[in-house]
Amino acid sequence: MNNSAIGKFNVEKITVQQEQQLTNIQHYIECALKSGEHHIVVIEGQAGTGKSVLLTKLFQRLKAGATLKGSPYYQKQCVFTVNHPELLKIYQELGRQLPGIYKKDYVRPTSLINDCHKTKKMYDIVLVDEGHLLFTKPEPYIRFTQENQLSEIIKLSRVVVVVFDFKQVMQTKMFWNKPLLDKVLAPYKHVFFNLDFQYRMQASQATIEWIDGLTNGQILPLPSNRGDYDLRIYSRAYDLYEAIKQRNIEVGLSRMLTATGFTRGPHDEHTVRMDDFNQPWDELDAQPTPWAERSESITEVGSIYTIQGFDLNYAGVILSPAFEYDATTDSIVVNPDKVTHTEIYKKTPRIQSEQEMTAFKSQVMFNTLNVLLKRGIKGLYVTAADPQLRKRLLEL
Structure with missing residues (x-):
């Protein structure tokens, strides 16, 4: 293993199971982009099940397709967001290593929301890592004044792909459970993908x-x-x-x-x-x-x-x-x-x-x-x- 936290995102060595999940997710995204409606893909999985690797590989394919005529992602606007300052550093460093991806492609949710409101911008696809860290109440001191960050992101994108693990909810300001997620998703077309294989721990x-x-x-x-x-x-x-x-x-x-x-x-x-x-x-x-x-x-x-x-x-x-x-x-x-x-x-x-x-x-x-x-x-x-x-x- 690479003795760097960047090594965790070795997207060139995904498993057959992960490749199948990616294929299914991409097919859903491609259909969703044609529909004209808001769609959400929820990737569920506990710690160590490869959620971030899957999301990173997907982002790499979306960004590559955005420059290829004939690709279903051609000229599509795509951005990646995570509400964790230390993890954001990893992703921004990753943006300097993967072809076609840049540091500016990774942002915090509040920055994404406020910038879209200011510029009237609408994304085609937003990828959200650690969705269980999104705020579920206003936090004025960081300039988030709405009620729920995921709800706002959905309004600003045609397709949202979000990772969730309810066993990683850590604070009341990021309070998430299944009923709340279901309530946020209810007005929109959505689908769940479940990851259940432990990739991190090399254990029996x-x-x-x-x-x-x-x-x-x-x-x-x-x-x-x-x-x-x-x-x-x-x-x-x-x-x-x-x-x-x-x-x-x-x-x-x-x-x-x-x-x-x-x-x-x-x-x-x-x-x-x-x-x-x-x-x-x-x-x-x-x-x-x-x-x-x-x-x-x-x-x-x-x-x-x-x-x-x-x-x-x-x-x-x-x-x-x-x-x-x-x-x-x-x-x-x-x-x-x-x-x-x-x-x-x-x-x-x-x-x-x-x-x-x-x-x-x-x-x-x-x-x-x-x-x-x-x-x-x-x-x-x-x-x-x-x-x-x-x-x-x-x-x-």
Whole structure:
């Protein structure tokens, strides 16, 4: 594998299954372009199922066809949007590498919407990665004043192709579930394509099922057949970190990750502390190199804000103090009182009752865990800040 996050978009090596999906999607798009109506293609799939690769290959074909007389995409206006600043950097870098695609072809949703409203522009095709990160409420501070970004994008394009994974919904301002998506799609022609094969983790099916269980709070026996996937549970975060640093020396792209739940230090330091491990959180900044590719990020701890959508070779994951062990059910539960990043729980008209909000808080944390645990291609190293949970995991 290319020791760069760009390597995740190796569109020259798509599988037979992916090629068949692409053929079906392209056929739908070509028919939709002739109809004169708005159409939406929804690509569903969990973390690691190749959604971004599929979307990138599709974009490459659409842009190539736009310059070829006789192509169904000839002179069609096409743009790619993603509401994730770190992932946008990857795509914009990709635009410098793939023929016929440019940095300007990748934009944030708010920029796309506001520019179209200003210029009265209408796109033929808009591709949306990480659709579950689109806003479902106004966010005036970033100049999004409408109610729903997907609804606005649909109005501004003849065909929208959008990727969705409800297990990667992370905040109330990006609140998505199946009923809401169905409501947004209802006025328009639409079709669903489902991706269900795990491409990222080079692991046995039993190992994938064990990780899937953990993302739902289940504690299952460690599988005896793990294939070549390096799955380990550690008693100390410091020892886990030492192993991740060694993997980073050997193969690169190995990083520490965790979720919200760690309190600030005595001098208000924004750090992750457990036993002898004490490292700062990731730093979002404007430099073009994404967090995972920066050499200095080996001394930091990544979060969903810097790692969502990325591949790592090895992921070292600390289950934060918000994840606790429930001995009665022999499962992992979320303690919302220990969630320190309250931005994810802001009020939204999409959630009316306290009961719904409590359920949402728990689900968001498990969604976060789902993203973190499924970053590693070659291996996953795990420990837990909660002593009882750590003890239970070590018993496995």
